[in-house]
Amino acid sequence: MAGKQINPIVKLVLEMGPIVLFFVGYLMLRDRAFMIGGTEYEGFILVTAGFIPLILLTTFLLWKLSGHISKMQVATAVLVVVFGGLTVWLNDDRFFKMKPTMIYTLFAAVLGFGLVRGQSYLQYVMEEMMPLKQEGWMILTRRVALFFAALAVLNEVIWRTQSTDMWVNFKTFGLTIGVFGFFMLQGGLFQKYAVEEND
Known part of the structure; x- marks a missing residue:
C-alpha cells in the first residue's frame, strides 16, 4: 500500500x-x-x-x-x-494562534540541524518531486529553513499586534500565497541544479 x-x-x-x-x-x-x-x-x-x-x-x-x-x-x-x-x-485563542509559530520554528530547526550535519533533510521529503543535484538541495534547504524562520517571526508579529480577523486572513491566504510565491522564486535554482535524465 x-x-x-x-x-x-x-x-x-x-x-x-x-x-x-x-x-x-x-x-x-x-x-x-x-x-x-x-x-x-x-x-x-x-x-x-x-x-x-x-x-x-x-x-x-x-x-x-x-x-x-x-x-x-x-x-x-x-x-x-x-x-x-x-x-x-x-x-x-492565543494558543491556536501560536501554532503556526511552533510549526515553522520546528521545521526551521530540523532543517537547520540537518544542515549543521551536512545533510539536506528536505531532500528526503521532496526528492521524488524535484530531483536536484546535492549542491542544489543544500542551497534550497538553507533558503527554506530561513523562510520558515521568517514565517514564524511574522506569525508572532501579526497575532500579537493585529486583530483576529487579520490573523485568520494571514493564516488562510497569506501563508499559502507566501509558500507558493517562495517556491516560484526558486525556479532559477531548480533549472540550474536539476538532475538531467542522462545524469
Missing part, C-alpha cells in the same frame, strides 16, 4: 479543505458567542474545536488513500491537537 498514487484533486481537497472550512466557519461565527456548560465561548474557539477532528480525519484519509503521510503532516496534526486542545480547554 506504500507509495500508492492518489488523485491530485482529492489530495488537494484533503490538504486544503480543513483550512478553507476553518476560514468559512470563522466568517460565520466570528461575531457570535455560545454558552456551553456555563462557560461562554467565542465563535473562534468553537471553530478551532471543529478544526481538530477535521485535521485528524483528513490526515487519516490521506494515509489510507496513499499508504503514507509525511513527517511534516504528522507534526502538523500533533501540533493542531496540542495547541487547538489548549485553546478550547483554556478558552484562550
Whole structure:
C-alpha cells in the first residue's frame, strides 16, 4: 500500500479543505458567542474545536488513500491537537494562534540541524518531486529553513499586534500565497541544479 498514487484533486481537497472550512466557519461565527456548560465561548474557539477532528480525519484519509503521510503532516496534526486542545480547554485563542509559530520554528530547526550535519533533510521529503543535484538541495534547504524562520517571526508579529480577523486572513491566504510565491522564486535554482535524465 506504500507509495500508492492518489488523485491530485482529492489530495488537494484533503490538504486544503480543513483550512478553507476553518476560514468559512470563522466568517460565520466570528461575531457570535455560545454558552456551553456555563462557560461562554467565542465563535473562534468553537471553530478551532471543529478544526481538530477535521485535521485528524483528513490526515487519516490521506494515509489510507496513499499508504503514507509525511513527517511534516504528522507534526502538523500533533501540533493542531496540542495547541487547538489548549485553546478550547483554556478558552484562550492565543494558543491556536501560536501554532503556526511552533510549526515553522520546528521545521526551521530540523532543517537547520540537518544542515549543521551536512545533510539536506528536505531532500528526503521532496526528492521524488524535484530531483536536484546535492549542491542544489543544500542551497534550497538553507533558503527554506530561513523562510520558515521568517514565517514564524511574522506569525508572532501579526497575532500579537493585529486583530483576529487579520490573523485568520494571514493564516488562510497569506501563508499559502507566501509558500507558493517562495517556491516560484526558486525556479532559477531548480533549472540550474536539476538532475538531467542522462545524469
